[in-house]
Amino acid sequence: MPDTLTTPDIVQATKQYNYGTWRFQKSWMPLHIVDAEGCYIIDAAGKRYLDFSAQLMCVNLGHKNQAVIDAIVEQARALPYIMPGYATSARAELSTALAEVLPQGLTKFFFTTSGTEANEAAFKIARMYTGKSKIISRYRSYHGSTASSIAATGDPRRWAVEPSGKGRDFLFAPEVNCYDCPIKHTYPQCGIACVDYLEHMIENEQNVAAVIVEPIVGTNGVLVPPPEYMPRLRAICDRHNVLLIADEVMTGWGRTGKWFAMDHWGVKPDMLTTAKGITSAYVPLGLCATTEKIAAYFDDHYFAHGHTYEAHPMTLKPAVAAIAEMKRLGLVDRAAELEPYMRSSLEALKAKHPSIGDVRGMGLFWAVELVKNRVTKQPFNTMSDKVSGKALVVDQIAAHMMKNGVTQQAWVSHFVIAPPLIIKKEEIDFGIAAMDEALAIADALVEN
Numbered sequence: 001m002p003d004t005l006t007t008p009d010i011v012q013a014t015k016q017y018n019y020g021t022w023r024f025q026k027s028w029m030p031l032h033i034v035d036a037e038g039c040y041i042i043d044a045a046g047k048r049y050l051d052f053s054a055q056l057m058c059v060n061l062g063h064k065n066q067a068v069i070d071a072i073v074e075q076a077r078a079l080p081y082i083m084p085g086y087a088t089s090a091r092a093e094l095s096t097a098l099a100e101v102l103p104q105g106l107t108k109f110f111f112t113t114s115g116t117e118a119n120e121a122a123f124k125i126a127r128m129y130t131g132k133s134k135i136i137s138r139y140r141s142y143h144g145s146t147a148s149s150i151a152a153t154g155d156p157r158r159w160a161v162e163p164s165g166k167g168r169d170f171l172f173a174p175e176v177n178c179y180d181c182p183i184k185h186t187y188p189q190c191g192i193a194c195v196d197y198l199e200h201m202i203e204n205e206q207n208v209a210a211v212i213v214e215p216i217v218g219t220n221g222v223l224v225p226p227p228e229y230m231p232r233l234r235a236i237c238d239r240h241n242v243l244l245i246a247d248e249v250m251t252g253w254g255r256t257g258k259w260f261a262m263d264h265w266g267v268k269p270d271m272l273t274t275a276k277g278i279t280s281a282y283v284p285l286g287l288c289a290t291t292e293k294i295a296a297y298f299d300d301h302y303f304a305h306g307h308t309y310e311a312h313p314m315t316l317k318p319a320v321a322a323i324a325e326m327k328r329l330g331l332v333d334r335a336a337e338l339e340p341y342m343r344s345s346l347e348a349l350k351a352k353h354p355s356i357g358d359v360r361g362m363g364l365f366w367a368v369e370l371v372k373n374r375v376t377k378q379p380f381n382t383m384s385d386k387v388s389g390k391a392l393v394v395d396q397i398a399a400h401m402m403k404n405g406v407t408q409q410a411w412v413s414h415f416v417i418a419p420p421l422i423i424k425k426e427e428i429d430f431g432i433a434a435m436d437e438a439l440a441i442a443d444a445l446v447e448n
Contacts, residue, residue: 007044007045010044011029011032014030015030032044036063037064038064038420039062039063039422039423041055048405049402049406050407051063051420052407052418052419052434053415053416053417054418054420055281056281057218057250057255057365057409058250058276058280058281059277059281059420060253060254060331060421061277061322062421065321065322067324068279068282068318070321071318072282072283072317074317075313075317076314078313079313080313084307084311088311088313090313090316091111091311091313093316093320094319097320098287098289098323102272102289103260103262103263103269105292106268106271106290107291107295108290108291108294109288109290110288110290111285111287111311111316112287112309112310113284113312114275114284115144115247115286116143116144116149117144117149118249118274118287119143119144119273119288120144120147121273121288122245122273123135123148123149123152123210124304125271125288125290125305126210126245128301129209129243129297129298132207134170135152135170135209135210135212136170136172136173136202136205136210136212137152137153137154137171137211137212137213138176139154139172139175140182140220140223141155141175141213141214141247142214142219143212143247144249148170151169151170152212154172154175154220155219156383156387159387171205173198175220175223176192176195176217176223176225176226176229177221179357179360181194183197192226192228195228195229195232196232198211199236199240202236211237211242211244211245212246213233213245213246214248214249214250215230215246215264216251216261216362218250218416219250219409219411220411221411222360222365223360224360227265229265230262231265231266233267234267234268234269237270243271244270245269245271246260246262246269246271247273248274249273249275249276249286252274252277252278253274253277253278253322254277254331254332254334254363255363255418255421256335256363256365257332257333257362258332259332260272260274264362270290270291270294271289271290271291271294272287272288272289273288274287275287277322278319278322279315279318279319282318282322284315285318329422334421334422335363336363338364338423338425338428339361339362342364342366342417342428343359343366346359346361346417346432349432349435350368353439354374354443354446355371355380355443356370356439357369357374361417364421366418367414367415367416367417368414369413370394370413370415370442371446372445380394380413381412381413382412385412386411392412392413393442393445394411395410397415397439398438400438400441404438406430406434406435408434
């Protein structure tokens with residue numbers, strides 16, 4: 001290989017030797033990115049793109065936060081690796097910092113290198129602690145790509161690798177979706193029937209160890225539950241001695257205007273899993289946090305889990321810096337303060353474009369849902385289209401936005417708007433303007 005690769009060389013080598021995730025490989029042509037700073041990424045031609053979804057809803061601090069970068073360098077010089085059985089200053093510092101920001105009562109930590117591994121840990125801990133095997137998830141959900149986490153995932157990414165045999169240890173309930181209820185109820189007259197159905201499942205199944213929920217569903221639509229939902233779910237789990245796992249991989253770290261989304265309802269989970277924003281995604285770190293009650297069980301019972309990179313010091317020190325930076329910059333409050341501005345901007349977009357069926361979200365975590373018909377709520381595309389390779393309207397719109405300098409995450413029939421928490425109002429305006437122009441593509445396809 002030559003000492004200096006050209007952009008075509010780099011793109012070709014990437015495509016030739018690497019798998020593009022969650023896609024058909026033939027059509028993948030990755031963009032060559034050479035730099036990123038603040039709320040922007042920059043390609044090899046020098047073009048800047050507003051990062052309107054913080055990459056995969058994870059770069060909460062924005063790109064190139066110097067304090068986090070310095071922490072990475074400092075730890076690399078001091079102690080780049082030590083096995084999990086040892087104590088380190090980075091481990092102690094992060095554990096102390098976590099105890100200050102996590103929902104009260106979560107006091108014992110297992111570190112991983114991703115959100116999916118954090119959920120794997122949660123499932124194992126739930127089964128060891130309860131002696132039961134089944135996990136209840138919801139259909140509109142994503143919990144990761146490893147074996148158990150994908151088995152607990154409701155969306156179509158599970159279909160190609162549907163587990164057999166023990167696969168029935170993962171069961172699916174209806175999601176909470178007040179815009180388009182899967183069980184055809186209307187809030188608030190419904191009495192939150194979707195959460196009652198979860199209790200029905202628990203009562204009619206044996207061996208339910210835990211229920212796992214994204215407090216606000218992430219990739220699958222930013223589905224915000226009504227205020228009664230989480231307290232009711234907590235009570236149901238308590239009645240039946242079932243653990244409640246909150247998957248805050250995407251909703252944690254200030255994204256919704258609280259440190260963690262469960263804080264909005266004052267509900268304490270038995271376990272909380274998270275990743276992404278814990279280091280602003282600069283290094284791969286995940287976390288499974290449990291209550292002291294669960295932790296005490298393992299004082300006299302074998303803890304049957306672990307891996308080489310658990311509590312890897314190179315992942316822990318940047319998280320200490322990231323938490324400190326979130327506090328210094330006031331980013332949790334900032335997300336809450338910008339919520340009305342984002343809401344009004346998106347509501348104005350909806351009023352203008354007949355292809356928008358709904359906008360919803362909290363803090364700086366929003367979805368724009370597209371429909372072919374507002375009355376019937378029929379989407380332009382379905383999950384089956386996604387896995388069959390059919391062209392998606394949202395992808396066409398995202399590509400148009402990219403031409404105009406905005407990167408936007410799209411999924412089946414909606415967009416996930418989740419910019420870095422440092423974003424300014426004028427940058428929100430720029431992102432909204434790019435979507436405004438691109439939505440002409442969908443408006444032209446709307447049924448009269």
